[in-house]
Amino acid sequence: MRGMSLRIALLGLLTAYGSASGYDLTKKFERSVAHVWQAGHSQIYPELAKMTADGLVTVEAEGARGRKIYSITPEGRAELRAWLVGHDPTGPARSEVALQAFLLPLLDPGEALDVLERLKAYMEQKQAELEALWAAKHASPVPEGTSGVKFGNLALDLGIRQTRTTLEWANDAMAQLERQA
Amino acid sequence: MRGMSLRIALLGLLTAYGSASGYDLTKKFERSVAHVWQAGHSQIYPELAKMTADGLVTVEAEGARGRKIYSITPEGRAELRAWLVGHDPTGPARSEVALQAFLLPLLDPGEALDVLERLKAYMEQKQAELEALWAAKHASPVPEGTSGVKFGNLALDLGIRQTRTTLEWANDAMAQLERQA
DNA sequence: GATTGACATGTCAGCTCTTACATGTCACCT
DNA sequence: AGGTGACATGTAAGAGCTGACATGTCAATC
Incomplete structure (x- = not known):
């Protein structure tokens, strides 16, 4: 299974x-x-x-x-x-973003900052998409759903939070790298 | 490629x-x-x-x-x-936890709460592991690393933040389900 | 009447990944 | 001398997944 x-x-x-x-x-x-x-x-x-x-x-x-x-x-x-x-939620951990984060110190700080900048831009765009979806869902008057919670909303909430967290991490990592440079 | x-x-x-x-x-x-x-x-x-x-x-x-x-x-x-x-960080999104979150409203609130409880326990354990790793790294006196940042620390930080975020989400989702029940 | 584009379903080669099988070395303990 | 367990490398079947190929219908536009 x-x-x-x-x-x-x-x-x-x-x-x-x-x-x-x-x-x-x-x-x-x-x-x-x-x-x-x-x-x-x-x-x-x-x-x-x-x-x-x-x-x-x-x-x-x-x-x-x-x-x-x-x-x-x-x-x-x-x-x-x-x-x-x-189901046991022991899904295999495989994140390209995290892998990039892991290997980032192999670059010199200037290049690492560039990579983080690109990542940030990508995450901001994703965040905007998710928030648009959220807004769209909350505008419409209860379309489908089995319980009181609209279907997919819990997952959307999780996605938005995780994107925000990644964004915060990127900002802090950039600040840390700038302090060194 | x-x-x-x-x-x-x-x-x-x-x-x-x-x-x-x-x-x-x-x-x-x-x-x-x-x-x-x-x-x-x-x-x-x-x-x-x-x-x-x-x-x-x-x-x-x-x-x-x-x-x-x-x-x-x-x-x-x-x-x-x-x-x-x-590298463009457009990795395929595939998270079993998020999938479970997505489908959670298909269960009745009692069962959904059980699932979230288990997820929370798993995440708490993972969080403890990551924090132990963090502590171990910060105890030792600069082992390996290319720049000033210890190798793997950025990724570890990201992991800890994301686990915390998932945990917070689980708590809020449980509160929301309890209000309904 | 012809073209375009959304609708609709499938197959296949080739890669990634998991699980299990298979083999053998070396150090240490009893 | 024998057993255990860490060290060390491989192979192979089968599932999962991607990207490309292939085929055809139907509605609307030109």
Whole structure:
């Protein structure tokens, strides 16, 4: 039961937004889950086929242009619930930003400052995107959601906080490097 | 030039700590880089072989028990520097914790609280580990490092801040769920 | 009537990564 | 002399993922 996060993400989206096609789900990945997990259609289509074979989803209907509408089965719901409740969050730590941070002292301070400057710009842009998403969500009048919390908001909040933290770190690291130079 | 982070990490370690064997580098991964990037020996040995073929590292000497001592070449140094200075930090976003956060509203509040409680415990433990590392580094009298900043400290600082942020988020999310229940 | 572009689904080569298997050396303890 | 455990290097199957290739439908514009 390793690395089945793509499966879980798909089951989650099918639960939250109701039935959808592979195409729809690909769009959801681009738009709503992108800050949390990424997957392209070339990964999603085969996975849906496997999940159908495993009985976690079914093809509810076939629409125009070969469109296949998937929906989650009780087995799928059980699988999702079991993962959410039982999954140990020991995900492999792999962050390119952190790796860059780790290796930064190998550069001389001037170059390191440049790298941090670029990182800062990237993070600021990301922050703006996330905050725009936040604003958009809070403007609309409760669209979808299972409990009182709007779907995806907790994750969005986490993302915004983490971006802010990275930004603060970059600023402090720059100040530290400037003191040395 | 995609996903060459393992290469970069190895080049970085060879620069920072001088020449080392595959075994040594595996240990460094377990101990010093683990919070930033992960790799086992079965990934490291073949990669070192490829890097040798590409002229980025050389086998400096062969010691006892078949031990091979690698060191970085000028080409390797150039490659590392180019990556650090020129790399765009657009790493694929893939966080199991964030995915769990995203899907959390699919559970009822009681179960969601349990999940957050477990996450909090995990993060607290991680935080303790990182802070112990920090304390250990600040106790010893400047061991290795290229500039004035001790090697790996910037990354450690980032890790500690991010863990703290996740912890704060978990607490606030729990408070929010409790208000609903 | 033709082109454009969004819709829609798939496959495949090749890389990364994980897990497990496999082999052998050397120092130390009993 | 035998056993344990750290040292040390490798291979291989299979999953995960990326990027490119491939195919076709439908609606709207020119």
